[in-house]
Amino acid sequence: MEQIDQLRAYGLFDARVPRYTSYPPANHFAAETDASHQSEWLHAVPYGAEVSIYIHIPFCKRLCWFCACRTQGTKTLWPVDVYVNVLLQEIALVAQRLPDDVRMARLHLGGGTPTILSPQTMTRLLSRVFDTFQKAEGFEFSVEIDPTEAATELLETLAAHGMNRASIGVQDFNPKVQEAIGRVQTYEQTHDCIEILRGAKVHSLNMDLLYGLPHQTQTTLVSTLEQVLALQPDRLALYGYAHVPWMSKRQVMIDSEALPSAEARYALTETAQRMLVMDGFRPIGIDHFARPGDNLALASHSGGLRRNFQGYTDDRAAVLIGLGASAISQFPQGYVQNRSATAAYTSAIGQGCLAGARGHVLSAEDRLTARMIEHLMCRFGIDVDALDAEFPQQRTIILQAVAELVAAYPAACRTDGTNMQILRAFAPLVRVIAGHLDRYRAGQMAHSSAI
Numbered sequence: 115m116e117q118i119d120q121l122r123a124y125g126l127f128d129a130r131v132p133r134y135t136s137y138p139p140a141n142h143f144a145a146e147t148d149a150s151h152q153s154e155w156l157h158a159v160p161y162g163a164e165v166s167i168y169i170h171i172p173f174c175k176r177l178c179w180f181c182a183c184r185t186q187g188t189k190t191l192w193p194v195d196v197y198v199n200v201l202l203q204e205i206a207l208v209a210q211r212l213p214d215d216v217r218m219a220r221l222h223l224g225g226g227t228p229t230i231l232s233p234q235t236m237t238r239l240l241s242r243v244f245d246t247f248q249k250a251e252g253f254e255f256s257v258e259i260d261p262t263e264a265a266t267e268l269l270e271t272l273a274a275h276g277m278n279r280a281s282i283g284v285q286d287f288n289p290k291v292q293e294a295i296g297r298v299q300t301y302e303q304t305h306d307c308i309e310i311l312r313g314a315k316v317h318s319l320n321m322d323l324l325y326g327l328p329h330q331t332q333t334t335l336v337s338t339l340e341q342v343l344a345l346q347p348d349r350l351a352l353y354g355y356a357h358v359p360w361m362s363k364r365q366v367m368i369d370s371e372a373l374p375s376a377e378a379r380y381a382l383t384e385t386a387q388r389m390l391v392m393d394g395f396r397p398i399g400i401d402h403f404a405r406p407g408d409n410l411a412l413a414s415h416s417g418g419l420r421r422n423f424q425g426y427t428d429d430r431a432a433v434l435i436g437l438g439a440s441a442i443s444q445f446p447q448g449y450v451q452n453r454s455a456t457a458a459y460t461s462a463i464g465q466g467c468l469a470g471a472r473g474h475v476l477s478a479e480d481r482l483t484a485r486m487i488e489h490l491m492c493r494f495g496i497d498v499d500a501l502d503a504e505f506p507q508q509r510t511i512i513l514q515a516v517a518e519l520v521a522a523y524p525a526a527c528r529t530d531g532t533n534m535q536i537l538r539a540f541a542p543l544v545r546v547i548a549g550h551l552d553r554y555r556a557g558q559m560a561h562s563s564a565i
């Protein structure tokens with residue numbers, strides 16, 4: 115059988131599967147896990163531990179049609195300023211429950227559009243964060259940046275507060291594609307934003323791109339990539355566009371007839387991968403690329419790559435604290451997501467309570483499955499000895515899972531009797547293969563296409 119037919123037979127072109135930024139995925143979170151768990155798990159963070167902080171800013175001046183992120187449109191800054199006041203209260207509520215000397219390994223501002231904040235409001239927020247949490251050694255501070263909504267003064271404010279990584283939303287430079295996804299952004303706007311960032315000594319720049327967009331072809335994608343490479347990013351994320359209009363209402367504006375087929379999406383990723391590897395990038399996991407000396411590439415090489423709600427990371431902290439409406443916190447004990455609607459989140463914090471409203475308590479079985487899925491997503495294989503060291507007495511269960519995967523996908527998976535590896539040509543199947551271990555898997559329409 116030809117390789118493409120084998121991929122088809124294994125479901126690559128019609129499966130809908132989670133991206134496994136967590137296991138179980140967030141659509142399995144339930145209301146039994148709430149603020150009381152959040153409070154208990156914050157109290158249980160060990161003395162001197164490193165934690166990472168994610169702050170969600172759910173506001174944008176424009177609402178791009180393709181975007182599936184949790185955000186709301188605003189024409190003025192007053193709701194944003196009010197929201198930041200609530201964030202300051204939430205920081206205090208969280209800090210009260212943590213031991214005094216936790217250290218912050220990472221700070222990430224995401225959204226929505228964090229760069230919508232005025233420089234004064236950003237300074238207020240960051241001063242409170244840095245007054246509350248002391249930085250760990252090797253601390254990193256990253257921010258998601260929309261180049262059309264990033265004033266020079268704001269970018270300089272972020273740099274002055276130590277931002278050392280910026281993630282710039284590009285998606286695609288082709289004007290017809292941009293119009294079809296409701297996000298117009300010129301090459302010059304992106305270029306100018308990058309110049310300001312580099313001028314402010316922010317040296318690690320990531321760019322977000324999408325494949326599978328309406329009217330995107332091999333030719334348009336190659337031309338977008340040429341423009342992107344001319345800007346010399348250090349990292350790239352190339353996500354498959356998730357078209358889920360039944361979940362993300364804005365997407366009804368997108369003409370589904372103009373979307374590339376699943377086979378065309380596959381061809382687009384292959385072309386992009388070839389081009390980026392030729393340019394010297396290392397592929398990281400399913401959708402990232404990094405220069406060989408970059409920390410993400412080093413972590414991928416040494417087995418230290420991790421997957422969390424923000425995608426791929428080399429962050430080793432066991433606790434990720436999500437602040438803001440809909441933000442998810444991750445603890446060794448489980449996950450808790452804050453109330454999603456800004457009003458509901460504001461009301462909880464205003465009453466002096468944490469805002470966790472749904473989540474999941476991890477069982478021992480969940481924990482092992484989560485790590486096996488993380489191995490697959492990060493290494494395209496399962497390292498049995500590494501898992502065995504982490505989960506004593508579970509070797510038989512791990513070997514059983516390996517045997518099941520090899521039996522289910524014999525053309526794609528190889529084992530030397532212990533470890534398992536997905537063959538390079540079958541790497542695009544990794545989410546489908548991971549899905550085989552997922553005991554919560556159901557309701558496929560909740561997820562995006564496997565490719």
Ligand SMILES: C[S@@+](CC[C@H](N)C(=O)[O-])C[C@H]1O[C@@H](n2cnc3c(N)ncnc32)[C@H](O)[C@@H]1O
Pocket residue numbers: 180181182183224225226227228258259260261282283284285322323324353354355356357
């Ligand atoms: C919070 S958003 C963008 C940050 C910033 N507001 C901007 O516009 O540049 C982060 C990233 O999520 C990705 N994203 C958003 N919607 C998506 C979708 N439907 N499918 C796949 N990726 C998506 C985009 O690549 C986007 O850059």
Ligand code: SF4
Pocket residue numbers: 173174176177178181182183185225226227260283297
């Ligand atoms: S892509 Fe960015 S600016 Fe556009 S709606 Fe999403 S978060 Fe807002």
